[in-house]
Amino acid sequence: MPDPIRIQFVCLGNICRSPLAKVVFRDKVNDAGLEDHFDIVSSGTGNWHVDEKADDRMRKTAQRKGLSLEDHRASQFQAEDLETYDHIFVMDKSNLNDVLHLDEDDEYGGKVRLFREFDPEPDDYQVPDPYHGGREGFQNVYEIVDRTADMLLHRLVDEYDLAEYLEEHGSVEEQEHES
Numbered sequence: 001m002p003d004p005i006r007i008q009f010v011c012l013g014n015i016c017r018s019p020l021a022k023v024v025f026r027d028k029v030n031d032a033g034l035e036d037h038f039d040i041v042s043s044g045t046g047n048w049h050v051d052e053k054a055d056d057r058m059r060k061t062a063q064r065k066g067l068s069l070e071d072h073r074a075s076q077f078q079a080e081d082l083e084t085y086d087h088i089f090v091m092d093k094s095n096l097n098d099v100l101h102l103d104e105d106d107e108y109g110g111k112v113r114l115f116r117e118f119d120p121e122p123d124d125y126q127v128p129d130p131y132h133g134g135r136e137g138f139q140n141v142y143e144i145v146d147r148t149a150d151m152l153l154h155r156l157v158d159e160y161d162l163a164e165y166l167e168e169h170g171s172v173e174e175q176e177h178e179s
């Protein structure tokens with residue numbers, strides 16, 4: 001098995017958007033039977049919430065969709081992550097500026113992209129920050145993240161030729177079906 005593809009999702013506080021992106025994307029990777037191929041984490045550019053649980057409203061939103069954020073603890077994005085991770089997907093343009101600011105020698109810009117570049121309905125290419133709003137904002141973030149994560153996984157399956165692996169091994173669901 002080759003090294004896993006290292007993915008980091010980044011927002012501001014790491015208690016709302018990027019934790020959700022992490023568990024939604026992981027769930028899709030698991031459903032496809034590709035969990036051994038990916039290492040998926042999240043962080044925030046700010047340090048205010050480090051070690052805290054995900055926002056209660058986001059935890060509830062995830063729970064309604066059958067996903068758990070209970071194990072999540074917030075962490076801060078570090079300059080070294082630019083080297084360690086293969087792909088860094090940021091939630092908005094402010095996150096993009098903050099992450100690129102840590103790339104002092106302009107080495108890693110090609111790894112850092114707006115997550116919503118993969119959204120089939122990208123609007124302004126940013127995942128709106130739901131922190132200061134109501135419950136609809138959290139639901140809206142879920143819908144954006146869910147459809148964008150689908151497309152992102154398709155693109156990575158193409159980029160890393162994982163379709164061949166899926167053909168040889170079948171998805172987890174197919175394997176379960178056969179046994």
Ligand code: 4NP
Nearest residue numbers: 011012013014015016017131
């Ligand atoms: P997140 O949301 O970046 O999606 O985790 C926020 C969480 C906290 C704050 C801002 C955004 N804050 O200002 O504390």
